[in-house]
Amino acid sequence: xxxxxxxxxxxxxxxxxxxxxxxxxxxxxxxxxxxxxxxxxxxxxxxxxxxxxxxxxxxxxxxxxxxxxxxxxxxxxxxxxxxxxxxxxxxxxxxxxxxxxxxxxxx
Amino acid sequence: xxxxxxxxxxxxxxxxxxxxxxxxxxxxxxxxxxxxxxxxxxxxxxxxxxxxxxxxxxxxxxxxxxxxxxxxxxxxxxxxxxxxxxxxxxxxxxxxxxxxxxxxxxxxxxxxxxxxxxx
Numbered sequence: 001x002x003x004x005x006x007x008x009x010x011x012x013x014x015x016x017x018x019x020x021x022x023x024x025x026x027x028x029x030x031x032x033x034x035x036x037x038x039x040x041x042x043x044x045x046x047x048x049x050x051x052x053x054x055x056x057x058x059x060x061x062x063x064x065x066x067x068x069x070x071x072x073x074x075x076x077x078x079x080x081x082x083x084x085x086x087x088x089x090x091x092x093x094x095x096x097x098x099x100x101x102x103x104x105x106x107x
Numbered sequence: 108x109x110x111x112x113x114x115x116x117x118x119x120x121x122x123x124x125x126x127x128x129x130x131x132x133x134x135x136x137x138x139x140x141x142x143x144x145x146x147x148x149x150x151x152x153x154x155x156x157x158x159x160x161x162x163x164x165x166x167x168x169x170x171x172x173x174x175x176x177x178x179x180x181x182x183x184x185x186x187x188x189x190x191x192x193x194x195x196x197x198x199x200x201x202x203x204x205x206x207x208x209x210x211x212x213x214x215x216x217x218x219x220x221x222x223x224x225x226x
Contacts, residue, residue, distance in 0.1 A: 034213070053210075095154055096157070098151060
């Protein structure tokens with residue numbers, strides 16, 4: 001199985017900050033990586049797929065990068081609505097696997 | 108509008124069985140793979156399995172042998188049959204659509220249905 005490791009696990013930041021979440025895969029994924037945002041009590045919402053392609057309707061402040069085994073999700077300027085938990089997911093091979101999540105908290 | 112509505116969750120005793128269903132609408136169901144993803148209380152996301160539009164399946168190794176995912180394209184529905192349930196199967200179970208085309212990410216999620224395994 002491909003292991004997905006996100007860092008940090010928790011991130012404290014302020015409105016207006018630029019933050020970067022990293023996701024590392026135990027094997028090369030090419031660009032078969034997606035990012036999701038989840039708020040408490042809600043289903044995850046897809047943000048980015050193919051490592052850097054924005055889902056329709058997702059604001060441009062969300063930026064995905066990387067390929068192979070190292071990927072990043074950058075939020076260029078945090079808005080109050082962005083405080084949530086973020087997950088990466090690989091879909092290069094079975095089983096599909098997720099990172100453990102990064103909780104983005106208000107500082 | 109794409110909609111995925113899960114049903115069938117509830118309280119079940121350890122060792123019991125449960126069948127979850129997901130009603131899909133707003134897209135050509137037969138063209139898409141469908142997944143189940145679960146989330147234990149306070150925990151992260153765990154992929155459960157997939158049924159392709161060919162009706163073939165893939166399962167998480169930890170669940171293989173205890174679950175069956177099936178689909179009915181005439182009813183636009185997908186099901187998850189779970190047997191020999193354990194307390195660690197307690198989770199919210201999400202029905203999820205796989206995008207397809209040149210990407211296989213999970214683009215639409217249901218609201219989830221809670222399964223509680225407890226005596």
